[in-house]
Amino acid sequence: MATCCIQPLDMIKVRIQLGGVGTNPVAVGAKIIQTDGIGGLYKGTSAGILRQVFYGTSRLGIFRTLTSSVTPEGGKVTDIPFLTKVCCSVVAGGLGAIIGTPADAALVRMQADATLPEAQRRYYKNGVDAMTRMLREEGMAGFFSGAGPTVVRGLAMNVGMLASYDSYKAFFGPYLDGQDGQGNRFFSGFMSGWTAATIALPFDFCKTLIQKQKPDAAGNLLYKGMADCAKQVVAKDGVTALWTGYPTFVIRICPHIMLTWVFMDNINGMLKARGM
Numbered sequence: 001m002a003t004c005c006i007q008p009l010d011m012i013k014v015r016i017q018l019g020g021v022g023t024n025p026v027a028v029g030a031k032i033i034q035t036d037g038i039g040g041l042y043k044g045t046s047a048g049i050l051r052q053v054f055y056g057t058s059r060l061g062i063f064r065t066l067t068s069s070v071t072p073e074g075g076k077v078t079d080i081p082f083l084t085k086v087c088c089s090v091v092a093g094g095l096g097a098i099i100g101t102p103a104d105a106a107l108v109r110m111q112a113d114a115t116l117p118e119a120q121r122r123y124y125k126n127g128v129d130a131m132t133r134m135l136r137e138e139g140m141a142g143f144f145s146g147a148g149p150t151v152v153r154g155l156a157m158n159v160g161m162l163a164s165y166d167s168y169k170a171f172f173g174p175y176l177d178g179q180d181g182q183g184n185r186f187f188s189g190f191m192s193g194w195t196a197a198t199i200a201l202p203f204d205f206c207k208t209l210i211q212k213q214k215p216d217a218a219g220n221l222l223y224k225g226m227a228d229c230a231k232q233v234v235a236k237d238g239v240t241a242l243w244t245g246y247p248t249f250v251i252r253i254c255p256h257i258m259l260t261w262v263f264m265d266n267i268n269g270m271l272k273a274r275g276m
Contacts, residue, residue, distance in 0.1 A: 003051075003056075003256070009025075009248065009252035012025050017205055020115070023248075047126070048127075054103050055103065055104065056260070058100065059097075070084055078166050080166075082163065089159050089163045090158070106127050108211045110124050149210050149225075160192070161193065161195070161257050165189065168191045169185070180265070186258060188261070189262055190257075192261060193258050200253075201245075202230065203226070210229055
């Protein structure tokens with residue numbers, strides 16, 4: 001549900017990171033619509049949903065399973081020490097990222113396809129077609145393209161997202177409508193998203209560049225890994241280049257994480273009310 005709501009923002013974010021279209025999200029969005037129609041903003045939606053089916057459910061399910069196992073009897077998640085939450089988020093984020101890597105790579109490739117020269121475009125039909133062709137044409141190496149960067153990015157994102165949400169809820173609850181009030185869920189979810197976006201953008205930026213690259217005529221890749229990619233970007237454009245597209249990334253990540261937490265809390269609440 002959250003992915004469908006923010007897919008156009010994600011599309012604009014990826015285009016800005018790939019370069020050559022400017023950094024104004026409104027102008028980039030208008031150019032996409034002018035070139036590809038309104039449907040251009042939703043390219044990769046099928047891969048985005050697949051990514052959340054694998055990655056999103058894995059990280060949230062593993063995180064809540066871990067936090068439930070360490071919550072004191074009769075206590076709440078907010079009673080867990082912050083360092084313990086961080087450890088749970090690292091484990092959940094790492095495992096979820098590995099599981100979601102193929103769909104994540106397919107999403108980035110589908111969104112970047114229109115920026116490639118005509119002869120280099122892959123023309124994936126949908127997320128399933130992209131993942132199938134990646135496996136068939138490139139083997140396991142292509143299927144898990146960018147696995148290392150995706151795991152690192154996932155760890156950064158999840159430490160910011162998972163470790164902060166319950167703490168924000170506990171802190172802002174007394175000032176808003178209570179720890180489990182809807183207003184607090186939305187606000188704390190937004191703050192959780194902002195924290196995650198700020199921490200994760202450099203990793204996300206490098207991950208996008210690595211997953212998008214193609215071998216040269218000699219079969220060599222420009223970037224050897226996450227650290228090498230970051231080093232080259234900083235050497236060429238300065239350290240702030242790692243936060244390219246920050247406003248768009250924050251605008252894209254915050255609503256997604258906020259809606260994910262709000263949907264999750266409300267659905268869990270409805271299930272618990274029915275004894276599930």
